Amino acid sequence: MKLNILKVLRWVLIGLLFVAVIGLINQVGLQRIRDQVDQFGIWAPAVVFGLRFTSVIVPILPGTAYAVLAGGLFGFAQGLLIVALADLASCTFNFYIARRYGRGLVERFVGQQFMDKVDRLGRRHLERNVFLMMGLLMTGLFDFVAYAVGLTQTRWQTYLLALLVSILVAKPLWVAAGAGIFEGSQLFLGFAILGAFGIGIITAVVQRQPNE
Template structure:
């Protein structure tokens, strides 16, 4: 049996086991539903309390939560980033969030590479994947780096989509790591200051970051067009 077939069979087996545990084990079913509901609330304080409740294992739980939200796209990762900074300090929280986000991105990449497009469409959405496809086609080899700088682009769907291309895993990791770093640092710095009355500050900073990212994108597009004119 070919290595690619063995990988596919093994991964499908693990997914089926996970689905079976979800439906057959009440405690797992309840925990997963609770986590999804927690993300859906959009309240970082709920996530912070959940992670903190595990005490000495809080770091491990946070890491696994980031992996979970990566695979179950598109749950909001910034809630975990805020919670990490608030619990562990902004730079320690930033490091935890960045490393766990990288691990989640790598997992999404390999799931897509092993299982193919049909499986990815079931894990994400066909419409969302088509939008990322168009973005990749437009921006070429800089797509991953640019996408990571844009806060309104789904981090996880981008990772899945990259796995469907011919891009090397090393190139994907470098672009993801560099592109994800600014957002992680900003979100962590804000998360470290968050209190109940900080909503306006958060909103303002996120808007500022979005505008900054757009400026970077516009500048890159201008350079690409200028090069084409010179050819």
């Protein structure tokens, strides 16, 4: 029951952030916001990078909204670069923390209430099935998956390969959604819708895989 409440709260936070960002854009104007963001130079992308990075390290935080925000503020190409680098750094960090320090420190980051989710993912023998690992890294559980894989005997080279492929396939989705919504681009919105459909299929397939 507590887990369901936290899950609902997480999506409520994402929704509120979406509403706040879209409301701000409608009131001020996207170009004016981008002009003000440009004045911060490298610090603007660095802030979004930091927010996305932190939301993966501490999975309770709504990281999806920051991917959409990156696409809206910086455009598809730069936004995707920021999100991809943040996810590569944070998921590698998650794996290292789990591998180096074990469950004790992982629990400090995810919280006791979410350790059961990490343990369930770990019991799916991800070290034996790189395609299942890759598929789960493409879903919304990717932050927990990174911790779970670190607690297995998976080689870091195998994990890194799966992570890179998952980033290339899945991360453009939310960035394109942000670029499409805020720029009114039908192309990006169409790409995001098709991507969401594909990720939904992947999620359904990997979640049906039995725990061996």
